[in-house]
Amino acid sequence: MTNSSKIKSIEKSLYLNKENISLVGLNDGIIGYSLFYYYHYLLTNEEESYNKMVLFLENALEKLNEKYESYKVKIEIIEIGKYLLFLIEKGLIEKSHIENHLEVLDEVILDYLYEKINERDLDSAVGLLFAASYFLERNTEKTPKIIEEIVNLIEQTKFEDTYGIYWQFKLRNAKSPKVELGLGHGVAGVITFLLQLIKCGFEKNRAESLAIKALDFLISKKREKGINLFTINAFENETLDYNNLSYGDIGIGYTLFKAGEILLNKKYKELGLEILKNAAKYKDDNQTFIKDANIIYGSSGLFSVFNFLYTKTGIEIFNESKKYWLNKTLEFGEKDKEMKWAGYQTYFNSTYDFAQLGFSQGISGIGTALISNQIENDTDFLTFFNYN
Structure with missing residues (x-):
């Protein structure tokens, strides 16, 4: 099946199964539908797609009331807030039209942020820095004070050795935190946040000093092959035999590449490209580790990030890797002969409809990735996964 026909199949399946989505957030819920239809509108320029984008956004906001229950409601609220800011940036909605909604979200997200400050949780995917990134994008009169407090915490919680500085992370085990290195739950995630502060002009001197020392530590952990x-983890020998958007070297390589751009440092940029080129060599013909097409763990995330890197750098190995993982993504779409989920079948959490339909693990994300390949390589949806 071609890229275009698969997109049509995904759109049909999503709309037929829209009642099966009960969560409101982006990764697993209704906002993920809205983001898909934003991209579908870019592809087709059809008013119907635009109306569906707005409809699902309104549905999510209406559902988010005092009666709404979810095991991760605060994370979903941050996702909604970041999506609204995304639509403002894209010129799809006027800030003045939704300012009241944003102010309500601000209060909940601020409570979550201080909760994570008290827990000293610097996780970028579900912790303090996830909430902080919302306020950095929101940029209200409260933002400078919030950022100052977060940088204070980053300084207070750092560890130091002869190579540089690092932090411990509690996601896996609160009683025995680890020095993870990755983008989502580790040192690279803290560096990425500091780089965003430098770019936006908040706490620039302190952020740059911390970022450089953390980059030195990160670089010291690089192996030769x-x-x-x-x-x-920084002080353990276990490594992964695969790469995906969430785990492995891609997030680390991109962090170094981004550091080179923001800090105007050729060494960081070249080292980042070296790491990313090595990651681009990875293949999985036998589906040993890459078992489906989803964005965060599967092939569509890989083809999207290499598409982004090829567009940005023009380096051919990124184009080759993009084509490989795009083909795998289309092949995965032939797995389910019943075609309930447009031929796809997510590997993790496959018993749940939210996983099959959602953005991070399901077909709304896969469809968005496929669309991005057809509209001048627009991969801005990757910003929701910290690839800014």
Whole structure:
């Protein structure tokens, strides 16, 4: 099946199964539908797609009331807030039209942020820095004070050795935190946040000093060869035999590349490209580790990030990797002969409809990735996964 026909199949399946989505957030819920239809509108320029984008956004906001229950409601609220800011930036909605909604979200997200400050949780995917990134984008009169407090915490919680500075992360085990290196739950995530502060002009001097020392530590952990050049945890030997959008070297390589651009440092940029080129060599013909097409763990995330890197750099190995993982994504779409989910079948959490339909693990994300390949390589949806 071609890229275009698969997009049509996904759109049909999403709309037929829209009642099966009960969560409101982006990764697993209704806002993920809205984001898909934003991209579908870019592809087709059809008023119907635009109306569906707005409809699902309104549905999510209406559902988010005092009666709404979810095991991760505060995370979903941050996702909604970041999506609204995304639509404002894209010129799809006027800030003045939704300012009241944003102010309500601000209060909840601020409570969550201070909760995570008290827990000293610097996780970028579900912790303090996830909430902080919302206020950085929101940029209200409260933002400078919030950012100052967060940078204070980053300074207070750092550890130091002869190479540089690092932090411990509690996601896996609160009683025995680890020094993870990755983008989502590790040192690279803290560096990425600091780089965003530098770019936006908040706490610039302190952020730059911390970022450089953390980059020195990160670089000290690089190995000479392997599918991944970095271990999962800084002071342990375990490494991964695969790459995806969430785990492995891609997030680390991109962090170094981004540091080179923002800090105007050729060494960081070249080292980042070296790591990313090595990651681009990874293939999985036998589906040993890449078992489906989803964005965060599967092939569509891989083809999207290499598409983005090729567009940005023009380096051919990124184009080759993009084509490989795009083909895998289309092949995965032939797995389910019943075609309930447009031929796709997510591997993790496959018993749940939200996983099959959602943005991070399901077909709304896969469809968005496929669309991005057809509209001048617009991969801005990757910003929701910290690839800014």
